[in-house]
Each structure stands twice: as C-alpha cells, then as structure tokens.
Amino acid sequence: EAQVxxxxxxxxxxxxxxxxxxxxxxxxxxxxxxxxxxxxxxLRQIYYSMNVEVTDKGDVPEGYKVSRxxxxxxxxxxxxxxxxxxxxxxxxxxxxxxxxxxxxxxxxGTRLTVL
Amino acid sequence: QKEVEQNSGPLSVPEGAxxxxxxxxxxxxxxxxxWYRQYSxxxxxxxxxxxxxxxxxxxxxxxxxxxxxxxxxxxxxxxQPSDSATYLCAAFNAGNNRKLIWxxxxxxxxxx
Numbered sequence: 001e002a003q004v005x006x007x008x009x010x011x012x013x014x015x016x017x018x019x020x021x022x023x024x025x026x027x028x029x030x031x032x033x034x035x036x037x038x039x040x041x042x043l044r045q046i047y048y049s050m051n052v053e054v055t056d057k058g059d060v061p062e063g064y065k066v067s068r069x070x071x072x073x074x075x076x077x078x079x080x081x082x083x084x085x086x087x088x089x090x091x092x093x094x095x096x097x098x099x100x101x102x103x104x105x106x107x108x109g110t111r112l113t114v115l
Numbered sequence: 116q117k118e119v120e121q122n123s124g125p126l127s128v129p130e131g132a133x134x135x136x137x138x139x140x141x142x143x144x145x146x147x148x149x150w151y152r153q154y155s156x157x158x159x160x161x162x163x164x165x166x167x168x169x170x171x172x173x174x175x176x177x178x179x180x181x182x183x184x185x186x187x188x189x190x191x192x193x194x195q196p197s198d199s200a201t202y203l204c205a206a207f208n209a210g211n212n213r214k215l216i217w218x219x220x221x222x223x224x225x226x227x
Contacts, residue, residue, distance in 0.1 A: 043203070044217075104161065
C-alpha cells in the first residue's frame with residue numbers, strides 16, 4: 001500500500017530531551033515536508049526537501065533539524081524540545097519537486113507533548 | 116501577509132442537502148487552489164484542486180474559482196454524515212515565493 005508513515009504516533013517528553021520523529025514514504029516521491037498544526041494557527045511548514053541531500057527552511061524552522069540521506073526517509077529532529085513545540089506534526093510527500101504543491105500525501109501525524 | 120480565510124464554522128447541514136464551503140485569498144498572484152478534508156485527529160487528504168476560473172466537478176464535489184473576486188468554494192451535493200470533517204482551503208503562488216498558504220479550515224457537520 002502506498003503510504004507515508006510516521007513514528008511515533010504519540011509522544012510525551014520533557015524539556016530538553018532530544019527526540020527524533022521518523023517519516024518514511026514508499027511511493028518514490030522526490031519532495032518531502034514537515035508541518036505542524038496548531039489550533040488557531042493552522043498548518044505551518046517547518047522544513048522541506050526537494051530531493052535527497054537538498055533541504056530548506058519553511059516558515060517555522062526554529063528549534064528543528066532535518067536530514068534527507070535517502071529518498072524515502074525524512075526525519076525531524078528536536079535537539080532540545082520546549083513546551084512551545086507541543087503540537088500535531090505531519091510529514092507529507094509529493095511525487096516531484098517541480099510541482100510539489102499539486103498533490104501532497106500526508107502521514108498519519110505525530111502528537112507531541114513537551115512538559 | 117498573504118492569507119487564506121475561511122469561516123471556522125461549524126457549518127451544519129442535514130443529510131442529503133448541499134454543503135457550501137467558502138474561501139477567500141489575499142494574494143492576487145495565486146494560481147492553484149486546493150481543498151483538503153481532515154477528519155478529527157487524522158491527516159489532511161486532497162479532495163479537489165482547481166486552477167482555472169469556473170467550476171470543476173468530481174462526483175459529489177464541485178470546486179468553484181473566481182479569480183477576479185479572489186474566491187474559491189467547495190460544494191458537496193447529497194451530503195452524508197461521513198462528510199463531517201474540517202475542510203482546509205489552500206492557495207499556491209508559483210511566482211515570487213512559491214508558497215502554499217493554508218486556511219484554518221471550516222468544520223462541517225452533516226446531521227442524519
């Protein structure tokens with residue numbers, strides 16, 4: 001089944017404890033992206049990647065890191081999480097980097113709580 | 116600040132009725148428009164995209180675009196309880212900043 005997977009789906013952690021949220025897609029998509037979704041603020045892009053080894057900042061990159069060593073994987077790293085990073089996180093992918101906006105496939109989401 | 120605005124709702128319609136969801140956008144250079152459906156606690160799913168003025172139909176869904184008025188709408192005919200969800204509107208400008216701007220969504224409740 002064609003899909004985007006994220007792990008973990010739920011995570012409660014404490015301030016300052018490094019964590020990684022994994023994202024993997026099996027559709028051979030070039031473009032991958034991370035969003036966070038917060039009430040009243042909607043979906044906001046954190047980082048995106050047009051292809052392997054190519055990443056760039058989205059609208060709210062502070063406090064996050066990413067890497068794209070393989071086409072299928074795009075992990076999101078929080079080096080020192082803070083309570084304002086409590087949010088619902090979505091990974092998304094698109095077939096090509098040239099028209100990435102046309103159809104994005106979203107992962108199931110990761111609900112992160114930072115205490 | 117480029118914006119996409121939607122009425123947060125909830126919009127409540129009876130089963131079988133037409134649900135009309137509206138979206139306005141501020142960036143006149145926006146060229147591509149999308150409607151995503153998001154069930155509570157789930158991820159967004161693309162249901163319609165529209166690029167030209169006029170109507171685009173897909174099953175029970177019709178997207179309407181009026182670039183002069185900077186207005187996009189989504190009509191859902193014969194609404195079903197399974198259509199109850201939040202509908203997100205998004206607009207893309209392929210020009211200067213190539214940004215996909217998301218609205219906050221309209222919550223739709225279809226009552227049996």
